[in-house]
Amino acid sequence: MDASKDMEELLKRIYMPSVFYFPKVFFTNLSSEMQKTLKEYHFFEDIGIIKANGDIAPVRRSINNIEIIKKDGVLEGNIFQLLEMKERLGNESFDFLLDKYLSNVKAWVSAYHWLLEYYDKQFSESSKTEKPLFEYQCTSLNNHLTQLNLKFQFNFNNTSPTNLLDVLSENKKTFPFDKSIYKNLKEGILNRNKTKESKTTRQHKKQILLTEHEADEFLLKTVFNMKLTPPLTSIK
Structure with a gap:
């Protein structure tokens, strides 16, 4: 497998697994027809999880919550693979790929914090039991950044975040909207x-x-x- 294919898999594993929902505040111009459709599918009410294999399942089934615990291990595996790529590739090629990886991490850091920020505004008290899952994934990705910096020593502020919508639209299997x-x-x-x-x-x-x-x-x-x-x- 070449470096570009390796990187594609690493980028997916930044957000697999993840818990998610769709914040209402970002959907401001829905047509009445679209509102009706999304309401029928409980678009703003359900909380989902993207499993480590890319499948999507509802969080309300407690067995699916276990998936998010895999996140630390998945991200740790990404670091080991990045270290292997650094040994295999020249500095210029690796630096380019690392910047691409960091730009995706930065986009998901923002997304995770959005989800945590708007959680209380969107869900009732009865749904607050899932909030620790969103707190956990924020902590997990922040810790991942710390470990990346220890291994590769970079200035994260110099990296522009990837457009998260591009990530979502490119992965039609996981995000078929x-x-x-x-x-x-x-x-x-x-x-x-x-x-x-x-x-x-x-x-x-x-x-x-x-x-x-x-x-x-x-x-x-x-x-x-x-x-x-x-x-x-x-x-x-």
Whole structure:
């Protein structure tokens, strides 16, 4: 098996196994017909698991929960295979493949945190028993990143994440959705990202003003040894 085929298998094993659901907040422009169809299939109500072999099963069958416990072992196996590829390939070829692997890990780190972040907003108290599974896979992938850095020493911030929708659409066996669902999911993610960026920008501007004010106080107190007089509005 050549290096590209090896890498394809490694990339799949980043997210196999995984627990998942579809956050409602990312599906903002569904037609009434599509809403009806998805409701019939309990699209937003069920929690599924992608098994280590790529099969999908419902989490509500307790025997399927055991699958997620395999995740640490699967990711550890990925590291051993990456080490073997490093020995076999030249530095340039391996660095290219490693960056591709890291970009996929980065995409799934974001996806796992999305799933954990929106879990409480989407499910009732009776469904909260599955939440530890989402916490576990976040921890598992974060630990995987730590181990990767120990073995290969890289700056993860220099790697751009893979478009997760591309990953989903390329694996038709595991994610057999039609184009309309992908399109709606893409629009929903873009809208959420724009809202988040706008909020972050406003918070950043506010923090800059606060920091400048605090800097002025610090300079007056410590450098010029001046005691600040409180504004008249604060004097009673």
